[in-house]
Amino acid sequence: MRCPQCAHPICADVTQGCPLGISVPKFIRCLREGNVTGAYDYIKQNNCFASICGRICSAPCEVACVLSEDKSPIQIRELERFAADFGRTRFVKKIQKNLNDKKVAIIGAGPCGLTAGWKLAKQGYQVTVFEALDKPGGVLRYGVPDFRVPKKVLDSEINNIKSLGVKIKTNFFIGKTATIDDLKSQGFEGILIATGAGTPKFMNVKGTNLGGVYYGEEFLMRVNLTKTSIFSKYIPTFPIGEKIVVVGAGNTALDCARAAVRFEKQVTLIFRRPEDETFVRQEEREFGKAEGIKVEPMIKVVEILSDDKGSTAGVKCIRMDYADVDGNWEIIPVPDSEFTIEADTVIIAIGHKPNSTLSDTCTEIKVNRNKTVKINREDCSTSVEGVFAAGNVATGANPLINAMAQGLKAAESIDKFLS
Amino acid sequence: MFEIISKQILAQDIKRIDISAPDIAKKVKPGQFVSICPEEGDERIPLTVVDWDSSKGTISIIFQEIGQTTGKLGTLPIGEPIFSILGPLGVQSQIEKKGTVVCIATGIGAAQILPICRAFSRVGNKVIGIVGAKTKKSLMLEAQMRLACNKIFITTNDGSYERKGLATDILRELIKKREVDFVYAIGTIDMMKEVCSITKEKSIETRIQIKPVMVDCMGMCGSCRVVVNGKIVLACIEGPEFDGQEIELEDFSKRMETFKESCKCKNQKLISSQQKKESPTLMKFLLDILKD
Numbered sequence: 001m002r003c004p005q006c007a008h009p010i011c012a013d014v015t016q017g018c019p020l021g022i023s024v025p026k027f028i029r030c031l032r033e034g035n036v037t038g039a040y041d042y043i044k045q046n047n048c049f050a051s052i053c054g055r056i057c058s059a060p061c062e063v064a065c066v067l068s069e070d071k072s073p074i075q076i077r078e079l080e081r082f083a084a085d086f087g088r089t090r091f092v093k094k095i096q097k098n099l100n101d102k103k104v105a106i107i108g109a110g111p112c113g114l115t116a117g118w119k120l121a122k123q124g125y126q127v128t129v130f131e132a133l134d135k136p137g138g139v140l141r142y143g144v145p146d147f148r149v150p151k152k153v154l155d156s157e158i159n160n161i162k163s164l165g166v167k168i169k170t171n172f173f174i175g176k177t178a179t180i181d182d183l184k185s186q187g188f189e190g191i192l193i194a195t196g197a198g199t200p201k202f203m204n205v206k207g208t209n210l211g212g213v214y215y216g217e218e219f220l221m222r223v224n225l226t227k228t229s230i231f232s233k234y235i236p237t238f239p240i241g242e243k244i245v246v247v248g249a250g251n252t253a254l255d256c257a258r259a260a261v262r263f264e265k266q267v268t269l270i271f272r273r274p275e276d277e278t279f280v281r282q283e284e285r286e287f288g289k290a291e292g293i294k295v296e297p298m299i300k301v302v303e304i305l306s307d308d309k310g311s312t313a314g315v316k317c318i319r320m321d322y323a324d325v326d327g328n329w330e331i332i333p334v335p336d337s338e339f340t341i342e343a344d345t346v347i348i349a350i351g352h353k354p355n356s357t358l359s360d361t362c363t364e365i366k367v368n369r370n371k372t373v374k375i376n377r378e379d380c381s382t383s384v385e386g387v388f389a390a391g392n393v394a395t396g397a398n399p400l401i402n403a404m405a406q407g408l409k410a411a412e413s414i415d416k417f418l419s
Numbered sequence: 420m421f422e423i424i425s426k427q428i429l430a431q432d433i434k435r436i437d438i439s440a441p442d443i444a445k446k447v448k449p450g451q452f453v454s455i456c457p458e459e460g461d462e463r464i465p466l467t468v469v470d471w472d473s474s475k476g477t478i479s480i481i482f483q484e485i486g487q488t489t490g491k492l493g494t495l496p497i498g499e500p501i502f503s504i505l506g507p508l509g510v511q512s513q514i515e516k517k518g519t520v521v522c523i524a525t526g527i528g529a530a531q532i533l534p535i536c537r538a539f540s541r542v543g544n545k546v547i548g549i550v551g552a553k554t555k556k557s558l559m560l561e562a563q564m565r566l567a568c569n570k571i572f573i574t575t576n577d578g579s580y581e582r583k584g585l586a587t588d589i590l591r592e593l594i595k596k597r598e599v600d601f602v603y604a605i606g607t608i609d610m611m612k613e614v615c616s617i618t619k620e621k622s623i624e625t626r627i628q629i630k631p632v633m634v635d636c637m638g639m640c641g642s643c644r645v646v647v648n649g650k651i652v653l654a655c656i657e658g659p660e661f662d663g664q665e666i667e668l669e670d671f672s673k674r675m676e677t678f679k680e681s682c683k684c685k686n687q688k689l690i691s692s693q694q695k696k697e698s699p700t701l702m703k704f705l706l707d708i709l710k711d
Contacts, residue, residue: 211677310673
């Protein structure tokens with residue numbers, strides 16, 4: 001109700017506010033008038049994952065909100081979640097549409113790929129999305145745990161996309177089951193690479209190959225793949241100890257810690273930077289603390305200690321603090337402050353890098369030094385004609401909303417390329 | 420889509436199934452594997468493709484029923500679809516003309532070495548096979564191996580068939596007697612360690628195939644990481660074949676040990692007993708019998 005309905009809203013601006021360009025003031029006005037379906041329609045113009053963004057978006061629009069300067073900003077994310085959960089129709093109607101004869105292949109059924117597929121299908125292209133795993137959704141299904149994005153919500157959003165005529169082909173690994181050249185010979189005129197950044201960054205300390213050391217991706221994937229029934233809900237299906245240490249300051253680390261706490265384990269979250277400089281929204285951090293996670297900021301891992309059997313016994317750490325280094329205010333280790341945290345499982349979640357399987361099999365596609373695909377920033381095109389790349393595979397690890405925005409941009413340039 | 424076409428029991432607890440998977444059969448090369456998830460919500464397991472027929476569009480896999488997932492895969496009847504198969508994954512084996520090639524395998528490794536033996540003899544190598552088994556009962560694919568190799572040695576641990584002893588003993592004798600240009604080993608980690616130490620003395624080129632625990636099998640989880648030449652690499656992308664002298668097997672065996680222990684965990688037993696109860700295939704099977 002506090003929304004001032006700015007004439008030139010910053011929150012809907014593509015560069016400063018919502019990267020998707022959702023007309024935020026308009027949908028808030030609809031909500032104010034009690035027209036929830038109308039509000040959902042406004043969001044749906046630019047966003048095909050409204051309920052999911054309403055849950056896990058990093059919300060740049062709230063930072064851009066004019067009210068954030070003196071008072072707290074409008075809770076746009078929560079409003080979006082409300083509009084999407086209550087404004088959508090309960091049943092999905094299959095829309096019969098005359099598609100044109102141009103075929104587009106999208107590699108990777110993650111947020112970016114599906115957004116691009118949704119946009120192109122709306123414009124009448126025959127879109128096929130290729131996914132290597134058994135179900136579409138990508139990071140939303142295999143990365144984000146169930147308590148943040150319920151699988152039911154994801155399924156209904158994907159059904160909405162499928163109803164537009166998007167074909168999703170699962171168990172099909174482009175680069176292995178078929179190559180990009182095979183796709184071209186099958187008649188796909190435009191190809192979009194949206195394979196994301198899913199490979200973990202390896203940590204460069206001693207002891208990361210011990211038993212009981214997981215990387216965040218592996219841990220979350222195992223949690224998400226576990227079949228849950230009423231009886232086995234809180235029982236992990238993989239070896240996990242009683243005392244868990246999670247290393248990392250991002251969303252993945254917090255998700256790992258919150259998932260581990262749900263197995264009724266003792267969880268400590270450690271990271272190198274001060275607590276208010278993490279990449280997580282403050283409310284999420286508060287949720288984590290309320291659930292029983294012990295947060296230890298300004299700690300650096302020196303070594304993972306081993307017991308006599310070759311599994312983890314503890315984590316040797318050192319405290320960090322601000323200090324004056326040649327005139328710069330930097331975080332450096334405090335001398336003689338080493339200590340050991342007891343742990344039998346260590347989860348490392350310090351970042352992602354792109355998976356290079358696809359670019360290895362198709363050497364014509366040029367890659368940057370950090371394994372991301374080289375693209376033209378203006379129109380997402382790669383060094384091969386007709387092949388585009390978008391999302392985290394091109395930009396490196398970025399928030400969900402930015403990947404989706406790039407998907408939209410790539411869809412527009414594919415449309416331009418084909419017409 | 421991925422239907423089981425035929426099923427065969429080869430030895431104790433070891434089964435072979437043929438699955439219709441035309442896309443994979445077209446592309447697969449020796450040494451590659453597929454990732455299989457028998458039913459929705461199960462663990463995904465990597466299994467080597469032993470044989471394939473691109474005209475029929477089928478692939479064959481051989482597995483030992485040891486864990487939960489392989490156990491479930493073994494109970495699936497002919498005609499039942501498998502939930503998900505992803506492949507072909509991994510890098511194909513480097514098959515070149517070397518001269519005399521010794522292919523050594525123990526246990527379930529005998530199934531995985533068969534396509535390698537065939538490929539090596541096709542390019543004109545002299546292939547000597549050494550197969551080790553626990554007893555005569557657990558020995559499998561003997562006829563196929565005899566066809567694929569120029570000469571074959573079989574050992575059993577208890578002496579119930581052919582020679583008593585270990586497969587590595589024969590390798591040691593062979594290397595003393597005649598010239599060997601290349602050794603390829605698949606088996607338990609201890610056996611591969613032994614093979615590598617034997618060949619290191621004579622500086623014979625050795626390649627091994629490892630079977631680490633994998634989750635998604637496409638290089639996203641980092642579960643299959645091994646140290647090669649001091650660098651961490653993922654076995655699902657750059658493996659499963661590695662140079663025997665470069666890979667650090669000591670490190671790898673430690674990691675695998677923790678996963679073995681977990682099978683004896685309390686929570687593990689609880690789940691397996693539950694899943695047996697609610698196994699839909701078993702129920703379906705029983706209902707089918709009752710109908711007849």
